[in-house]
Structures are given as structure tokens and as C-alpha cells.
Amino acid sequence: MIFNAADQHAARSVLVKEMRMLMRMLAIFASVISTASANAQNASSDQTSGTALDDEIVVVGSQEKQATKHQRAAEYVRGVSQTPVSGQYARWHDPICPRVTGLDATAATLVETRIRQVATAAGMRTNVTSCRPNLVVIFTLDGDITLKRLEQQRFAYPRSISPEERRAIRVARQPVRWWTDTDIESADGEPLTALPNPGVGALGLPANENTRYSSTYSSSMIATKIRAVIPAAVVIVDVTAASGKKLTSVSDYLAFMVFGRARPVTGIKTPTIARLFDASCSDCTALTDVDRAYLAGLYRGPANRPANMTRAALIGGIVADR
Numbered sequence: 001m002i003f004n005a006a007d008q009h010a011a012r013s014v015l016v017k018e019m020r021m022l023m024r025m026l027a028i029f030a031s032v033i034s035t036a037s038a039n040a041q042n043a044s045s046d047q048t049s050g051t052a053l054d055d056e057i058v059v060v061g062s063q064e065k066q067a068t069k070h071q072r073a074a075e076y077v078r079g080v081s082q083t084p085v086s087g088q089y090a091r092w093h094d095p096i097c098p099r100v101t102g103l104d105a106t107a108a109t110l111v112e113t114r115i116r117q118v119a120t121a122a123g124m125r126t127n128v129t130s131c132r133p134n135l136v137v138i139f140t141l142d143g144d145i146t147l148k149r150l151e152q153q154r155f156a157y158p159r160s161i162s163p164e165e166r167r168a169i170r171v172a173r174q175p176v177r178w179w180t181d182t183d184i185e186s187a188d189g190e191p192l193t194a195l196p197n198p199g200v201g202a203l204g205l206p207a208n209e210n211t212r213y214s215s216t217y218s219s220s221m222i223a224t225k226i227r228a229v230i231p232a233a234v235v236i237v238d239v240t241a242a243s244g245k246k247l248t249s250v251s252d253y254l255a256f257m258v259f260g261r262a263r264p265v266t267g268i269k270t271p272t273i274a275r276l277f278d279a280s281c282s283d284c285t286a287l288t289d290v291d292r293a294y295l296a297g298l299y300r301g302p303a304n305r306p307a308n309m310t311r312a313a314l315i316g317g318i319v320a321d322r
Helices: 005-080 105-121 143-151 163-172 247-259 289-298 307-321
Strands: 098-101 135-140 176-186 203-205 212-214 226-238
Touching: 005 289, 005 307, 098 105, 105 135, 105 247, 105 289, 135 143, 143 163, 143 226, 163 176, 176 247, 226 247, 247 289, 289 307
Parallel strands: 098 135, 135 226
Antiparallel strands: 176 226, 203 212
């Protein structure tokens, strides 16, 4: 096909228009691509920022929550923990054999059963057949009178109860009073002897005329050659002073206090059966998860651990359980 001048001019004009239109479309397309890319970058930046922010919140929140849990667990353990005996937390080793007096047979059986249940849950051994009682629980209408009658007996208190502790029990006037006998054995449960065994590196406690010796050999750097034990306990429940509390609540309370050789708590916020008689804690009417974790932790692991190691294990166990 041959174009003349007019045709060429017309064709050139059409071409120019088409080129202008194409350039305009390319400019628009480039603008769209640029905007979309910017939006994608912004969205990615926002998402990254948001993700980072979310991660930061989660991490910080988790750390703060963990720190709070540890702080509360430490406060709880400090509040209820016993005074160490020869540098250890004393615990029961013989099977628990409770004997409840002062209640009718049905109620007494209920309390004894509950005590055994708490012991079993903590990993302690119990005696369900006829046995010699090592945990005597006395329900009485007047705790003071009952305590005075017991004190008139020669063996009301074991030798491990100091005069100061006896006075504290006498003046406490609490709805539930208790005392636990404590003793020291070798790490493997053998009684200490009056004379050292010359063939073994014996450890004597205490260093006076009443010194007794452990003939157990141990090379451990984190355990001792002895263990603190609780062979027996006596509990007095003043029914009048404990009026309004359920029998199951009182059973949980006395079991926890005696098995943990715990002390009445003041100033802690954690709900616990140890606060049964604390008017500010309406929910403290049964063993809590923290109480169960405490008892289980106390009776888990070597019995001859130093108190500071046991305390750390108790705190860690409570944090892990919550």
C-alpha cells in the first residue's frame, strides 16, 4: 500500500495521538504501581510494627505475670513455713494413724478419713488398719480446760517442745491449738547413737552433754547426714471457739497445720486453709491448690535437704502448679 502526503500527515497525527494516549496510560499505570507498592510497604510496616508491639506486650506481660506468681508464692511459703529443726523442715515418715476423740463415731470417722485423704494426696503413708495413734485430735467445749488437764499429766508435752513454745500454746487461745514432737534421725532413718562409730565419719548434734551421733556416710555436697522428723502430734479443737465452721473445713485446717508443721498466718493475701479463722478471707474454707502443692512439695524429694533448698523447691513447685 502506497500513502500520499495527506495520508501520511493524517497517519502521523493519529500516531502522535496514540503515543500521547499510551504515555498517559503508562504514567497512570506507574502511579498505580507506586501507590500499591507504598501501601504494601506501609501495611507490611504496620503489620511488622504491630507484630513487634504484640510480641513485646506478650513477653513483658508474661514476665510480669511470672514475677508476680513467684512473689506471691514466696510470700505464701514465708508465711506458713515452719521454723526449721536443725536446719531442715521436719516432716512425717511413719504412717499416719489418727485418733479423734470428743465426737460421736460418725463424725470422728469423717475427720479421721479426711486426715488420711489429705495425707495420701501429699504423698504420705497412712495406716488404715488397727494401729497405735500418732496423731491425736481432741474436740472439746473448752480448749483451755482441756489443755490444763493435759499439762497436769507428766507427758503432756514431748521434750522437743521448749518452755517458750509451751507458753505460746497456752496463751494462744485459738480455736485450734496443736503441737508436734520433733526428732533427729540419720538420713536413712536410723536413730542417732550416744557414741560415735569410729569407722564412719560420724556427725554429732548438738555439741554438748546430750550429743548424739549419726553413723551414716554421705559424700553429698547438697544434702546432710541427718533428717528432721515428726513422730507424733496433738491437736485440741475448741468447738465453742470454732463455732460456725464446717467439720470438713476444720479437718482440712488441722491436717494442713500438723502435716506441714505450719504456723498461724498473718499478713498474706493468698487464699489458704491456714486462714480459716481469718474473717477477711471468706473463701478460705478448704485446702486450696496452693496448699496441696505446698504439702506435696514438702514430702517430695530427699528428706535431708537443707531448709533453704526445700524452701526454693516449694516456691518453684507452687509457681509451676498455678
